[in-house]
Amino acid sequence: MMNTARLFLAALPLLAFGACSTVAYDDPDKVETLTIDFGSTDLQTMASNMVTSLNSAPQLAYLENPSKGSDKRVIMLMGGVNNRTTEHIDTEGITDSVRSALLQGGRFRFVVAKQGQEEIGDQVRFQQGAGRVDPSQARSFGKQLGAEVVLFGTLRSIEKTKGRSLENGLTKKEDVWYQFVLECTNIETGEIIWSNIKEIRKGEKKGIFG
Numbered sequence: 001m002m003n004t005a006r007l008f009l010a011a012l013p014l015l016a017f018g019a020c021s022t023v024a025y026d027d028p029d030k031v032e033t034l035t036i037d038f039g040s041t042d043l044q045t046m047a048s049n050m051v052t053s054l055n056s057a058p059q060l061a062y063l064e065n066p067s068k069g070s071d072k073r074v075i076m077l078m079g080g081v082n083n084r085t086t087e088h089i090d091t092e093g094i095t096d097s098v099r100s101a102l103l104q105g106g107r108f109r110f111v112v113a114k115q116g117q118e119e120i121g122d123q124v125r126f127q128q129g130a131g132r133v134d135p136s137q138a139r140s141f142g143k144q145l146g147a148e149v150v151l152f153g154t155l156r157s158i159e160k161t162k163g164r165s166l167e168n169g170l171t172k173k174e175d176v177w178y179q180f181v182l183e184c185t186n187i188e189t190g191e192i193i194w195s196n197i198k199e200i201r202k203g204e205k206k207g208i209f210g
Contacts, residue, residue: 028040029044035204037087037176038085038087038089038157038178042178042200042202043093043094043097044097045198045200046094046178046180046198046200047094047097047098047101048101049196049198050098050180050182050196050198051098051101051102051105053194053196054102054107054108054151054184054194054196055102055105055107057184057194059184059193059194060074060107060149060184060193060194063148063149064107071109073106073107073108073109074107074108074109074148074149075108075109075110075111075145075146075147075148075149076102076108076109076110076111076147076148076149076150076151076184077110077111077113077147077149077150077151077187078095078098078099078110078113078150078151079095079113079150079151079152079153080092080095080152081094081095081152081153081154081155081180081182082152082153082154082155083155084154084155084156084157085155085156085157085178086157086159087157089155091155094155094180098151098182109145111144111145111146111147112144120144121141123139124139124140124141127139128140146187147187148186148187148188149184149185149186149187149193150184150185150187151182151183151184152182152183152185153180153181153182153183154180154181155178155179155180155181156178156179156181157176157177157178157179158176158177159174159175159176159177160174160175160176161173161174161175162174162175171205171206172205172206173203173204173205173206174203174204174205174206175201175202175203175204176201176202176203177199177200177201178199178200178201178202179197179198179199180197180198180199180200181195181196181197182195182196183195
């Protein structure tokens with residue numbers, strides 16, 4: 001009984017230390033290596049690669065024609081990214097990052113996708129029928145920009161696991177390969193005028209107790 005009490009008292013500092021938690025800000029651009037799963041660094045890497053390629057793609061130059069006047073930006077619709085991985089990944093995080101960076105680049109302008117059309121419709125109906133908006137400033141249907149191209153893609157992965165054995169020192173190895181494909185299609189002709197692929201491979205080793 002005495003030995004049990006001594007062991008409990010000796011473990012109290014460790015229990016107290018383990019119960020403590022801290023919160024601190026960190027660099028959002030810092031490389032994330034907590035797990036092998038899809039993470040913020042993967043998202044940033046893929047989005048950055050696509051944005052760089054699109055901003056310099058010569059295949060879209062014909063859409064910047066003189067008939068547009070002073071604003072020759074390409075009018076784009078941001079489509080979705082199909083998640084074909086085994087993970088639950090919010091692919092809207094990828095499309096949001098791509099769209100935001102492309103807007104800042106100055107070569108593209110974007111029209112609202114499906115998820116924003118309902119809000120626009122509600123506001124136009126309010127301005128037209130509520131009697132609260134100056135008629136000279138009330139907006140109407142039929143004046144939205146028509147997108148010239150749509151951007152959409154696919155995210156897929158292949159995962160491999162090698163179990164523990166004496167040959168590999170009882171370590172467990174996991175490998176995951178991600179492939180992100182993005183395509184830009186001319187809406188009028190249906191032609192794929194630009195496409196890019198970004199691949200990422202990640203590996204993890206787990207010890208005996210991992």
